[in-house]
Amino acid sequence: MGDPGGLxxxxxxxxxxxxxxxxxxxxKRFRSQLAVDGLDLAVPHGAVFGFLGPNGxxxxxxxRMLLGLVAATAGEARVLGAGMPRHVxxxxxxxxxxxxxxxxxxxxxxxxNLARFDAADRWAPSRTRAARVADALEQVxxxxxxxxxxHAYSLGMKQRLGLANALLMPRELLVLDEPTNxxxxxxxxxxxxxxxxxxxxxxxxxxxxxxxxxxxQVCSHVGVMSAGRLVAQGTLDEFRxxxxxxxxxxxxxxxxxxxxxxxxxxxxxxxxSAGRVADDGGVSRPADASADVVVTATLETTPPEAVxxxxxxxxxxxxxxxxxxxxxEQRFVExxxxxFDVVQ
Amino acid sequence: MSSSEGExxxxxLETSSSATRPAVSSATRSADGPGPQAARPSKLGGIxxxxxxxxxxxxxxxxxxxxxxxxxxxxxxxxxxxxxAGDSPSGRGPAFLDRITQNGxxxxxxxIIVAIPLFLPLTIGVVAGDSIAGEASHGxxxxxxxxxxxxxxxxxxxxxxxAAFCAAATLTVVVVGTLIGWALFPIGPVTLLSGTEVSVGxxxxxxxxxxxxxxxxxxxxxxxxxxxxxxTTVPVGSMAATAIVAVVAQILGALPQLEWLHxxxxxxxxxxxxxxxxxxxxxxxxxxxxxxxxxxxxxxxxLAAARFVTKDVLS
Ligand SMILES: Nc1ncnc2c1ncn2[C@@H]1O[C@H](COP(=O)(O)OP(=O)(O)O)[C@@H](O)[C@H]1O
Ligand SMILES: [Mg+2]
Numbered sequence: 001m002g003d004p005g006g007l008x009x010x011x012x013x014x015x016x017x018x019x020x021x022x023x024x025x026x027x028k029r030f031r032s033q034l035a036v037d038g039l040d041l042a043v044p045h046g047a048v049f050g051f052l053g054p055n056g057x058x059x060x061x062x063x064r065m066l067l068g069l070v071a072a073t074a075g076e077a078r079v080l081g082a083g084m085p086r087h088v089x090x091x092x093x094x095x096x097x098x099x100x101x102x103x104x105x106x107x108x109x110x111x112x113n114l115a116r117f118d119a120a121d122r123w124a125p126s127r128t129r130a131a132r133v134a135d136a137l138e139q140v141x142x143x144x145x146x147x148x149x150x151h152a153y154s155l156g157m158k159q160r161l162g163l164a165n166a167l168l169m170p171r172e173l174l175v176l177d178e179p180t181n182x183x184x185x186x187x188x189x190x191x192x193x194x195x196x197x198x199x200x201x202x203x204x205x206x207x208x209x210x211x212x213x214x215x216x217q218v219c220s221h222v223g224v225m226s227a228g229r230l231v232a233q234g235t236l237d238e239f240r241x242x243x244x245x246x247x248x249x250x251x252x253x254x255x256x257x258x259x260x261x262x263x264x265x266x267x268x269x270x271x272x273s274a275g276r277v278a279d280d281g282g283v284s285r286p287a288d289a290s291a292d293v294v295v296t297a298t299l300e301t302t303p304p305e306a307v308x309x310x311x312x313x314x315x316x317x318x319x320x321x322x323x324x325x326x327x328x329e330q331r332f333v334e335x336x337x338x339x340f341d342v343v344q
Numbered sequence: 345m346s347s348s349e350g351e352x353x354x355x356x357l358e359t360s361s362s363a364t365r366p367a368v369s370s371a372t373r374s375a376d377g378p379g380p381q382a383a384r385p386s387k388l389g390g391i392x393x394x395x396x397x398x399x400x401x402x403x404x405x406x407x408x409x410x411x412x413x414x415x416x417x418x419x420x421x422x423x424x425x426x427x428x429a430g431d432s433p434s435g436r437g438p439a440f441l442d443r444i445t446q447n448g449x450x451x452x453x454x455x456i457i458v459a460i461p462l463f464l465p466l467t468i469g470v471v472a473g474d475s476i477a478g479e480a481s482h483g484x485x486x487x488x489x490x491x492x493x494x495x496x497x498x499x500x501x502x503x504x505x506x507a508a509f510c511a512a513a514t515l516t517v518v519v520v521g522t523l524i525g526w527a528l529f530p531i532g533p534v535t536l537l538s539g540t541e542v543s544v545g546x547x548x549x550x551x552x553x554x555x556x557x558x559x560x561x562x563x564x565x566x567x568x569x570x571x572x573x574x575x576t577t578v579p580v581g582s583m584a585a586t587a588i589v590a591v592v593a594q595i596l597g598a599l600p601q602l603e604w605l606h607x608x609x610x611x612x613x614x615x616x617x618x619x620x621x622x623x624x625x626x627x628x629x630x631x632x633x634x635x636x637x638x639x640x641x642x643x644x645x646x647l648a649a650a651r652f653v654t655k656d657v658l659s
Contacts, residue, residue: 067490069657092492099490103483107405117484119397120491120498122390165487 020045020173020204021066025075028061035061037228038075043206043221048199050215050236051208053225054336059208060100062225063177066206067097080173093123096171098179102162106151110142110161113150118168136164141190155182163191174198176207180214192218212332226336240328245299247307250320254293257316264310266297292319299323391497398505402471408509411467412516418463419455419521423448427528439618448529449544452521452551456558459517460614465590468562471509472569473583475502476652480577480659495653503570503645510562511555518555522548540623550621557617557630564610564640565590571648577659610640 021043028036036058043049053059064070066077068085077084082091104113114133118124124132137146140160145153153161159182166174176195180188195205195218209215215222216236223233232239247266251257258268272294299307304323311318402408426444438457443450476499479485488498525531534547542550569586576582593611596602606612613633619626 064486064657067486068492069486069489071654071656088489088492089494092490095490097490099486101483103487105401105482105484107407108401112401112404116397116401117487117491119393120488120493122387122393122494126393 018044019078020047020080021049021206022078023062023066023075026062026065026072026077027074028058028065028070029073034228036065036072039230041223041230042233043204043223045204046199046202047221048195048205048207048215048219050212050219050222051206051225052210052212052215052222052332052336053208054210057210057225057336058228059210059225060177063097063099063175063206063208066175067092067095067099069099093121093169094172095175096166096169096173097175097177098162098166099175099177101178101181102158102165104150104153104158104161107149109147109149110153110157110164111137111146113161114165114168117165121169124169132168136167137161139167139194140164156184156187159183160187163194171203173204173206176205178208178210180209180211188214212329216328224332224335231335239331246324247297247299247304248320248322248324249295249297249307249311249316249318250292250322251295251311251316251318252292253316254295256314257293257295257311257318260311260314260316261295261297261307264302264307266300266302266307268295268297271295294320387497390494391501394493394497394501395504398501399508402505402509403512407470411470412512415459415463415467415513415516416520418459419451419517420524422455422458423451423521423524423528443535444525444529446530446532447534448525448527448531449522449534449547449551451525451529452518453554455521456514456517456554457615460558460561461594462591464513464517464558464562465565466587467513468506468510468565469569469583469586469590472503472506472566473573473581473586474579475506475570476573477576477579477582478573480657481579483659485659486657489657496649499570499574499645499648499652502573503566503641506566506570507559507563510566511559514555514558514562518551522551536621536623537618538622542623550625553620553625554617557620557633558614560630560634560637561614564637564644567641567644567648568610571644571651574648574652574655610636612636 019042021041023039023041026036026039026041027034039058039062041062051059051062061070065072066079066084068088071085079087079091080094084091104110105116108116111133114136115129118129118133119126134143134146137143140163142157142160142164145157150158150161159179163176163179166176174195180191183191192214195207199205199218199220205218207215207219219236221233221235222239224231224239246269247261249257249261254271258271261268273291304321308318308321311321422441423444426441430445438454440450440454440457444454476485479488489495493501531544533541533543534550535541536550565586568589569582572582572585572589573579590611593609594614597606597609597611613629613636616629616633619629
């Protein structure tokens with residue numbers, strides 16, 4: 001698994017004044033299981049931070065610790081500059097959140113539910129409550145069902161109501177845990193556009209997802225969780241570039257090629273026999289010459305031209321050379337392991 | 345996702361967001377978050393606003409009205425049964441039962457004596473036992489806490505709401521009892537236990553004092569229910585446990601072998617309100633009861649707070 005520091009985020013995290021969320025060694029253990037393991041998150045102010053990871057990788061548990069719902073086993077968390085959970089009272093009024101799906105009292109209407117949560121916020125003026133509830137409902141397209149009891153809402157409607165709850169007051173930070181769960185494609189697009197418009201106004205958005213595609217288009221930063229550990233974090237560009245570049249050498253002299261590549265300090269991780277006689281347009285060749293092999297090796301920092309030059313200099317018959325960079329999605333699978341719920 | 349087709353408004357998030365956001369912001373900017381410049385809202389104001397919302401929620405709930413309705417049925421059943429079947433032989437049945445045919449005002453007191461051992465504790469168990477566990481089971485607890493309601497503040501508000509329900513429950517029995525007694529039986533001056541006769545108005549006042557006494561009696565049980573409610577995310581468990589605690593305490597109180605334990609049982613003074621029907625009223629048992637209940641409130645309130653403040657909210 002990769003090393004978070006390897007993504008060049010360290011320079012940024014040094015400036016902790018600019019961080020909306022900052023954790024050091026944040027850890028949560030449930031009995032024997034480490035749900036979150038030594039997390040060092042750094043979410044800059046104004047960022048849209050995609051918090052990615054497969055189901056059960058510890059995203060929700062992390063968010064619960066950030067919001068003071070759960071006490072960390074070890075480590076510390078700072079949100080909007082103040083330590084949590086000690087400063088929940090002064091920090092949380094500036095934070096809107098959706099945690100592990102929406103939750104409402106089913107016997108109350110959508111508007112009544114929002115008013116209830118709003119009344120629990122001492123900083124929310126009761127004078128403007130009704131107007132703010134109506135605005136928030138309008139904003140998520142639920143104005144027409146405001147007076148309907150929540151038990152009659154569909155999953156998607158509840159998700160929208162959950163978003164409305166996070167938007168009742170102007171917030172400095174929005175923490176959205178899988179906000180598009182249960183939404184149709186149109187709803188998913190709407191959420192993305194909402195996130196964009198909030199980010200434009202300067203709100204920091206921390207959005208978790210198990211789907212890369214869902215957040216890729218709106219994020220400025222990403223952090224990737226795998227089995228409780230933060231395996232990568234940084235700007236989306238850093239993340240993209242950090243994908244391992246690999247050299248693919250097509251040659252009949254596989255052994256010689258391997259030697260040369262290893263000599264350059266590259267890690268040879270495979271060779272696949274490629275090309276059969278018939279594949280080359282039926283041209284008959286000596287048996288050894290036709291047995292092309294594609295040798296793959298991690299490129300690391302070696303410039304590709306230097307690799308080719310070294311191969312040629314050693315008399316390796318290079319019949320094809322390619323540098324392959326992992327797509328964002330492959331990078332993701334690489335970090336989180338197989339069985340990942342990848343984009344359909 | 346075809347099912348969700350009909351649920352979307354004429355305008356989606358996308359279009360409406362840009363239209364309404366500025367309005368939201370400008371409406372509240374002046375009173376926004378706890379920045380250094382914002383004045384800190386008062387703690388009391390916060391509690392009152394949350395309490396108002398909690399009471400509205402509690403008394404808007406169909407379950408609450410169903411329970412109050414069931415409690416109202418007790419005096420109604422008693423009154424109707426006596427009306428139909430006639431007077432009962434003196435000395436049998438609940439206290440005051442034999443007085444009803446002469447004075448309908450006694451229906452309320454009779455009904456509350458019937459309701460005290462089981463019906464009232466059951467409904468208190470539902471409300472107090474549900475207070476935190478119910479929010480946890482709906483998942484609304486996490487949203488209240490990140491609002492942020494404040495854990496202690498939420499406990500205090502939940503307790504006050506349960507206490508309000510205790511008052512509503514006993515008042516329901518007494519008031520409905522008085523009304524139905526008024527409707528079905530002759531009404532007249534009330535003969536007190538000391539033999540003195542007082543006016544209808546004075547009699548009604550005494551019955552309200554009994555309602556207050558019973559309300560106070562139930563406050564200790566409410567605190568127990570609140571505590572039990574912080575232990576679980578399954579509300580049925582804490583509701584049943586609260587009701588069971590009430591029944592067990594009464595059983596223990598009836599066993600002479602456990603004499604040493606009796607002074608400590610919260611049910612000890614539950615039926616000792618007869619002193620309020622003397623002339624002048626004797627307040628000793630009211631005071632003893634209040635002190636005992638206060639002790640339970642303190643102990644179980646502290647237990648609930650200790651448990652809830654450190655509790656991981658994982659529901
Ligand atoms: N209440 C709990 N008790 C025990 N283990 C839990 C609890 N909640 C979560 N976990 C475990 O912690 C891990 C992380 O869960 P979670 O944070 O919900 O993951 P995610 O949100 O990324 O899907 C999972 O392996 C899960 O089984
Ligand atoms: Mg989750």
